[in-house]
Amino acid sequence: MSKYDFKIIEPKWQKKWEEQELYKAEDNSPKPKKYILDMFPYPSGSGLHVGHVESYTATDIYSRFMRLKGYNVLHPQGWDAFGLPAENYAIKTGIHPTETTKEAIKTFTKQINSLGFSYDWSREVNSSDPAYYKWTQWLFLLFYKNGLAYKKKAKVNWCESCQTVLANEQAEGGVCDRCGNKVIQKDLEQWFFKITDFIEDQVVDNNEVKGLLNGLSSVDWPDSTKAAQKNWIGRSEGSEIKFSVGGYEPGIKVFTTRVDTIFGCTYVVVAPEHPLLKELGKAIKNIDEVEAYVAATKKKTDLDRMEAKEKSGVELKGIKTVNPFNGNSVSVYVADYVLGSYGTGAVMAVPAHDERDFEFAKKYNLQIKESIISNKGSKTECYTDDGQLVDSGEFTGKSSAEARELMMQWLEKNLQGSRKVNYKLRDWLISRQRYWGAPIPIIYCEKCGEVPVPEKDLPVLLPTDVDFKPTGESPLMLSKTFHEVICPVCGIKAKRESDTMDTFVCSSWYYLRYADNLNDQEFASQSALKQWLPVDVYLGGAEHTVLHLLYARFFTKALQKFGLVDFNEPFLKLRHQGTILAEDGTKMSKSKGNVVNPDVIVEQYGADALRIYEMFMGPLEDAKPWNTKGIVGITRFLEKAWKLATEKTLTDCEVGVGQCNCAPVGLPQLLHKTIKKVTEDIEEFRFNTAISQMMIFVNFASKFDSLPKPAVEKFLKILSPFAPHMAEELWSLIGNNESIFLQKWPEYNGALIRDELVNLVVQINGKVRETIEVEAGITEEAAQKIALEQEKIKPWLENKEIIKVIFVPDKLINIVVK
């Protein structure tokens, strides 16, 4: 009688599985495909944490299940290896990021393999590998040549004391994370991707490219994620209206979604960046004061802006503008509560119906004029809902919705404005003044200007002769071997672009590379893409709800537009794993010292126990507190399962479980119910309830001394995706030579899961008074007859009149009395 010793069996099978190449995705296979993907991890120095294990276990169970169901499964893993932590570590220690990354990947790989995950490692990718980032650069050039990558001045975080650009993550709270000084905004030339081109649907050569908004309706993603993306894109429909300014032809164009409130407009506000300020110049009588205000705003940090609770602004003296609807002349202000980067950079202020304008008007004693009253009659100081128009000329009395349409038509007819859609989403700033990323493949030549690196010269390699000590300049600027180059067009001395790409660029296409990771001619061949893409199931953290997922969708849509892929959405089904919290319900963090290290758990309880425990904690998507004591329950379950195969007499029965006499009463029924439940639960990612059901089966089966061998075998098969090592060991112990993972997933027998006897609930006025055991399929008449004969029921009916009987077949009978 062998003992369950995970320390021996887990490494043993991990080695054997590797030798057998069980998890290789086949490029040419008649089987249907499933592409099951984890978000590739950043190989951090602190190693794998229990959150990784949660996500990877879920996809591993699903992948193993799908292989047993007969699918050709692609389940790869790789490394999102570029990024700040490795570079910061290099600055501190002088150890090159290539080295730390290599070490971290080694550790991660070892940890991942110790958990028995079924990755096809022959597909591994590493975004910091030149063979990979060659294609990141190639895609950049593809975008560049098609007008999707461009350069323009943009605000970046700048630390005056370190004389350097900071990434947003390094400027949190408006403070430099190196020296603690305030971060200011500085205008510098930056690279952008034109993601905004893909917000709405477009038709290219008769091909419909669904936009980032509409594409969401075709994918199976959590509602919260779809909502967050829509929110981020921030589509808003409204009107652009011209307010004329005497002596200044362009006038002031404002954007509003509430044209119905325009009769309440008492002034107009422009952003400090508005071109009108410079163009009007001396026409503004207090131009000095205005310029001082604008300069002060520019110096303001994000922190100041966040802290500034009070609105501020300056009137443009001598300037008036005219409301096209009523011809009223109103003042113009400059104020930094209006953003230069949204809409037209100018708004019509309606203090009676907009809280920001209200606040500003109160501070500067500006007129507050009501033009909407509530339908409900309730009146507040500042009423921002729709209602009924008052004091609005010919539109008085109309509802807000009606008025908006009529006023739009009026504007269009009189050429004073037009319908306009605005978005919060901006183009994607992809350049980083950083070392540890993919270099942007552009050369600057005095004669030829901006020159893309010729494809044959890719990849543009990261130089190694760099010093990481902070000097105030990008490390790439200081590398002579890198920076100085010959112009590929005219041959004179030129300079390379020293910026690298945002790591999100690298992760926007990695799922395509797994299809054909060794290809050195293309980022992936058309046949490989057709074979594997799109991704069927994608699992990862909810922190990527917006950025990564939006960027990856943008890449896919751009590639579809260029005819390089024939699908529109990269991830058909998406799920997020919930955060695993510390035992006290707070976030795990290094500083608090409450981080659970999976290595320790594997050492103490085994990989199978850790896997099942993490799946059993609760629904995959929920945040759940860790509780080491809870693993004991899983170990008990595994020990019991072990005993089923090793301590019971296993009877051979040819006819199959259910038709034989050797099965304990009720066991075949429970087995088939369990198969059904586990199958359905895996399909729906409800691993916690699948495990409960297997526990119920094991608890029941443990009561008997002898069990039919086929029943135990079927059970091991459904257990195998969860506890692969134990299932494989037991499978071989009871005499099977071929791996359990090459078997077929068991089917349940529908006839067996139907109970012959059911418990029928008897209710009086909806309250349970008795349950009776009856034959399944009993008729209402028969059920009622039995129910009324019950001793416990009789007293409830005394002196009562039966008004109604509700019968739910095989479930309940409810007698309504008065």
Add this chain to the structure above:
RNA sequence: GCCGUGGUGGCGGAAUCGGUAUACGCGACAGACUUAAAAUCUGUUGAGGGCAACUUCGUGAGGGUUCGAGUCCCUCCCACGGCACCA
């Protein structure tokens, strides 16, 4: 403020179609085994009342629909996550 998700025993959670609320697991209590402990096994474990059979209450709060509500509708409270001067 806006958007989203959720609130069920001492704890993690189950009930996904409106039909026995608390499956499964942890913990706790009692018992068996043991010199003892651990491990294991068995039983009990929502709250109140009753010797008992039983019975009343009970899924964040309050209302409603229904023969019947954790589940549907309305009003509200709280927690978590995202966005946030986006006109």
